[in-house]
Amino acid sequence: MGLFTAKRTRRRIRDDGSLIVLDKVSKSYETGAPALNGVNLRVKRGEFVFIVGDSGSGKSTLIKLLLRELVPTSGTILVNGQNVAHLKRRQIPRYRRKLGIVFQDFRLLKDRNVYENVAFAQRVIQVPTREIKRNVPAILATVGLAGKYKAKPKQLSGGEQQRVALARALINKPPILLADEPTGNLDPKNSWEIMKLLEKINEGGTTILVVTHNREIVNEMKKRVITMKKGVIVSDEEQGGYIDEN
Ligand code: ADP
Ligand code: MG
Numbered sequence: 001m002g003l004f005t006a007k008r009t010r011r012r013i014r015d016d017g018s019l020i021v022l023d024k025v026s027k028s029y030e031t032g033a034p035a036l037n038g039v040n041l042r043v044k045r046g047e048f049v050f051i052v053g054d055s056g057s058g059k060s061t062l063i064k065l066l067l068r069e070l071v072p073t074s075g076t077i078l079v080n081g082q083n084v085a086h087l088k089r090r091q092i093p094r095y096r097r098k099l100g101i102v103f104q105d106f107r108l109l110k111d112r113n114v115y116e117n118v119a120f121a122q123r124v125i126q127v128p129t130r131e132i133k134r135n136v137p138a139i140l141a142t143v144g145l146a147g148k149y150k151a152k153p154k155q156l157s158g159g160e161q162q163r164v165a166l167a168r169a170l171i172n173k174p175p176i177l178l179a180d181e182p183t184g185n186l187d188p189k190n191s192w193e194i195m196k197l198l199e200k201i202n203e204g205g206t207t208i209l210v211v212t213h214n215r216e217i218v219n220e221m222k223k224r225v226i227t228m229k230k231g232v233i234v235s236d237e238e239q240g241g242y243i244d245e246n
Pocket of ligand 2: 060180
């Protein structure tokens with residue numbers, strides 16, 4: 001046992017109440033340069049953060065580390081004070097319930113209608129059907145899809161499909177929402193609608209991290225902007241804008 005204790009000597013990480021803390025986080029895949037290289041980041045409860053940067057700069061790796069799909073090669077990630085790398089396998093599903101996640105490609109169940117796609121997230125955590133019947137219409141109304149609950153994904157526009165994905169991500173009321181290029185497949189109008197929806201959800205108290213390439217939206221929304229390059233955070237600005245390369 002003594003051996004294990006000795007191995008576990010770790011640096012104390014300042015706890016300033018941040019909801020998300022990355023302390024000197026690096027992640028290397030088997031090949032290539034490190035995808036993340038010594039990233040320090042603190043996100044407070046209730047913040048709205050854009051993460052921008054070239055393709056390959058490590059944005060999705062950061063999201064996957066927060067989801068605990070990956071563990072850091074070195075460094076520490078705390079979410080709500082919990083060291084994510086120390087979670088046991090059986091604790092991971094419960095941990096992930098704190099995180100809503102939205103992807104560029106929606107990832108809906110194609111053979112299920114809107115209602116079922118959203119209800120599914122509640123069924124897996126065994127919410128009683130009676131409550132699901134109340135919760136799903138309420139969240140669909142929030143995302144502006146009240147009339148569409150019987151539609152299948154392919155009968156919906158991209159913007160509508162992303163709203164379904166958002167409803168599914170939010171129905172269990174996670175304190176954190178992660179969005180990895182949520183408007184990557186949408187036209188400008190739908191992109192704005194999704195971002196405005198994210199802003200509204202953030203105003204309700206949800207902490208939001210959004211990876212995006214949409215410079216117009218980033219420049220106009222005046223949120224915190226983190227810019228990544230080759231696995232490092234090269235800028236982190238309150239009410240920032242999209243930093244032009246070249
Ligand atoms: P971004 O989301 O900013 O485009 P990623 O986090 O996906 O960047 O990738 C960062 C770097 O890590 C890139 O060089 C990418 O090629 C590499 N990478 C990502 N995933 C893997 C993987 N599963 N195996 C090996 N290399 C990977
Ligand atoms: Mg990516």
